[in-house]
Amino acid sequence: MTGDVAGQPVVRVRGLRMSYGAHEVLTGVDLDVHPGEVVCLLGPNGAGKSTTMEVLEGFRLPSAGEVTVLGADPARADDAWRARVGVVLQSWRDHPRWTPRRLLTQLGGYYRPYATPGRPRPYDVDRLLDTVGLTADADRKIAALSGGRRRRLDVAVGIVGHPELLFLDEPTAGFDPEARRDFHDLVHRLSDLEGTSILLTTHDLAEAERLADRILVLAGGRIVADGSAEALNRQVAAISEVRWSRHGERFVHATDEPTTFVRRLFEQYGDDVADLEVRRANLEDTYLAMVARHESGGRPQLVEVTP
Amino acid sequence: MSGGTTHAVRLGLRRGWTEFGQSVRSPQDQAFYVFMGMATLAYLWFNREDEVEGTALLYPTVALPSILAALVAFNVVMGPASALVMEREDGTLLRYRSLPHGMQGYVTGQVLHHSLGLLPTLVVILVPSALLFDGVMPGGAAGWLTALWVLLLGMAATMPLGMVLGAVLPNVQKLSTWGMVPALLLTAISGIFFPVQALWGWLQVAAQVFPVYWLGLGMRSAFLPDAAAAVELTGSWRTGYVALVLTSWAVVGLLITPVVLRRMARRQCGSQVAAARDTAGQWVR
Numbered sequence: 053m054t055g056d057v058a059g060q061p062v063v064r065v066r067g068l069r070m071s072y073g074a075h076e077v078l079t080g081v082d083l084d085v086h087p088g089e090v091v092c093l094l095g096p097n098g099a100g101k102s103t104t105m106e107v108l109e110g111f112r113l114p115s116a117g118e119v120t121v122l123g124a125d126p127a128r129a130d131d132a133w134r135a136r137v138g139v140v141l142q143s144w145r146d147h148p149r150w151t152p153r154r155l156l157t158q159l160g161g162y163y164r165p166y167a168t169p170g171r172p173r174p175y176d177v178d179r180l181l182d183t184v185g186l187t188a189d190a191d192r193k194i195a196a197l198s199g200g201r202r203r204r205l206d207v208a209v210g211i212v213g214h215p216e217l218l219f220l221d222e223p224t225a226g227f228d229p230e231a232r233r234d235f236h237d238l239v240h241r242l243s244d245l246e247g248t249s250i251l252l253t254t255h256d257l258a259e260a261e262r263l264a265d266r267i268l269v270l271a272g273g274r275i276v277a278d279g280s281a282e283a284l285n286r287q288v289a290a291i292s293e294v295r296w297s298r299h300g301e302r303f304v305h306a307t308d309e310p311t312t313f314v315r316r317l318f319e320q321y322g323d324d325v326a327d328l329e330v331r332r333a334n335l336e337d338t339y340l341a342m343v344a345r346h347e348s349g350g351r352p353q354l355v356e357v358t359p
Numbered sequence: 360m361s362g363g364t365t366h367a368v369r370l371g372l373r374r375g376w377t378e379f380g381q382s383v384r385s386p387q388d389q390a391f392y393v394f395m396g397m398a399t400l401a402y403l404w405f406n407r408e409d410e411v412e413g414t415a416l417l418y419p420t421v422a423l424p425s426i427l428a429a430l431v432a433f434n435v436v437m438g439p440a441s442a443l444v445m446e447r448e449d450g451t452l453l454r455y456r457s458l459p460h461g462m463q464g465y466v467t468g469q470v471l472h473h474s475l476g477l478l479p480t481l482v483v484i485l486v487p488s489a490l491l492f493d494g495v496m497p498g499g500a501a502g503w504l505t506a507l508w509v510l511l512l513g514m515a516a517t518m519p520l521g522m523v524l525g526a527v528l529p530n531v532q533k534l535s536t537w538g539m540v541p542a543l544l545l546t547a548i549s550g551i552f553f554p555v556q557a558l559w560g561w562l563q564v565a566a567q568v569f570p571v572y573w574l575g576l577g578m579r580s581a582f583l584p585d586a587a588a589a590v591e592l593t594g595s596w597r598t599g600y601v602a603l604v605l606t607s608w609a610v611v612g613l614l615i616t617p618v619v620l621r622r623m624a625r626r627q628c629g630s631q632v633a634a635a636r637d638t639a640g641q642w643v644r
Binding site: 111139150158166 | 362363366367370373374377378381382385446449450451453454456457458459460461464627
């Protein structure tokens, strides 16, 4: 295996920058993915999630920065490296005349020379079809499959080579709740039983919370948060939001000491305070606040007031 | 050739065969083949009484081999060109780019698919022609043999043009302007529907630079009696030149195409696929 050192991260990115002309999409991304880890890259549309993924997959040259994936520079990596990496990209409408079984057999075939005793390649097609829940559609034309079914096929194509590292770009777009749950099970299985390291993007917070060992938030061209869902929650659970109105004017205040704040509020305005509401921030609030702060360049969107 | 490449080429051949099989079973492609056949036959049928000046031959006899040559060139240029542009936009190419040795398999598949794709065209034109017109192949077995090598060499000479065209065209919308129009112009000056002598001198020279003229000349030499060579430029079939020019184009194509395809593949990424999908949904801009 090319240049792997035990214990080293499978993905290591330092100072990744990407600009198109004057427009800077990534302004210095640092991230690591460790062996066997499931990492979720979370961020709003246009934050540069797909661009980051494309650089890691070797499909795009970065403007600057240091990128190592499975011990190699993806832009210069060879075919043996390709065999170890699985890729599920965002949008496909290819191979309309093929059937899932034929396509998986054809594409899987390319991995055969790279089989090792520990990692048989490719996956058995029947088993794979069963794993992603496409057995009933195995011999139908791909053009006749629904969007969700097609996405299952994309995931199957991504893992047919039994990858050590899997990149998934918004894998559950277009999934119904059942397909989503099946997919989550599949990710757990790949990571727990096969030791596959997985980096996936999503804008669904609940999904990130369910799947990820670690969540990275990408906003304003950089990673602005890095930690487990619990850690991110702890970091922000302390913060509460207090809303009230006075003479018809509405106010919002974020505080880590809501009790003290509310007592002082009443001391100052007494009966003028109406519509009082105290709410604990959840992961979504933190995420949105974090994104808003970094996208708008430093100012939170909530109007902060001090009584 | 390394082991990985050989393996990929074998998978590519299977891909080409599968694609061909799917194509002949598709009503859309069947309709295309039938239309091509009917249009050609109708054209020949309406000109069946015309005699070609300077020979005792009827127009369909002379035009049939020329038209076959033009159709071969047109199909192996436009087939791969449009496949490459479309499959770059729909994501097929990216799938293969993410596989070890995938591009080699993909290109092998294209070559086989579009080569086999000529068979239905030849069948829908040659079989009815043999029934409708007299003496389609006076040369017998030797004539068929000539037709075969000219055809194979002609394919090798013209298919790289299609691959390069498909690799450099930015999107499907450009295919008609930069693909169809030049292909039709080239056919028009290559002595397919009327002899090149009818053109200005400089156009005759230009036509002889490109492979389509030579493919047509080679096919006429296979299908027509030797006396018919009298109406060609220099009054001969110039068989040596046919082989030389077509081989040269094939060799140049073989050298250039892999470089161009590699460059195209390197520039392929998912965002382009997404952008193409958005553009495709937005015809009016």
